[in-house]
Amino acid sequence: MFYVSKRIEIAYAHQLKLDYESKCTHLHGHNAVVTVYCKAKELDHNGMVVDFKKVKDIVQGKLDHRFANDVVNFNTTAENLAKWICDQVPHCYKVSFQESEGNIAVYIKEDDDAL
Numbered sequence: 001m002f003y004v005s006k007r008i009e010i011a012y013a014h015q016l017k018l019d020y021e022s023k024c025t026h027l028h029g030h031n032a033v034v035t036v037y038c039k040a041k042e043l044d045h046n047g048m049v050v051d052f053k054k055v056k057d058i059v060q061g062k063l064d065h066r067f068a069n070d071v072v073n074f075n076t077t078a079e080n081l082a083k084w085i086c087d088q089v090p091h092c093y094k095v096s097f098q099e100s101e102g103n104i105a106v107y108i109k110e111d112d113d114a115l
């Protein structure tokens with residue numbers, strides 16, 4: 001099995017929809033660090049699991065300098081965004097979404113046999 005990871009920085013704005021009082025329901029922004037983990041049993045004809053640049057282009061293309069609430073139709077928590085990114089990137093089995101220095105959500109695909 002081959003494993004690769006790509007670290008990507010994104011700046012995005014969002015506001016959470018919560019059923020309790022929180023400053024996070026107000027419009028605010030983050031400089032997030034997203035680490036995307038991919039794996040494959042076989043390399044492609046270029047000798048790659050997936051091109052690092054493709055991974056960066058997917059993640060930055062969808063979220064960098066965007067209002068995340070306009071991009072997705074779910075609550076834009078770090079957990080939800082981590083899963084959503086994992087679903088966007090070929091061969092991805094894990095995403096670490098570091099929203100701020102102290103706040104990190106990790107999503108790991110349990111059933112990853114198809115990767």
Ligand SMILES: Nc1nc2c(c(=O)[nH]1)N=C([C@H](O)[C@H](O)COP(=O)(O)OP(=O)(O)OP(=O)(O)O)CN2
Pocket residue numbers: 016024028076077078079099100102103105
């Ligand atoms: N489980 C989650 N909890 C929270 C999320 C989230 O995505 N998943 N998101 C937020 C907000 O986006 C908020 O901006 C961050 O909240 P908070 O940690 O309270 O604020 P700070 O980054 O300023 O952290 P300090 O520890 O106060 O410095 C909230 N919760």
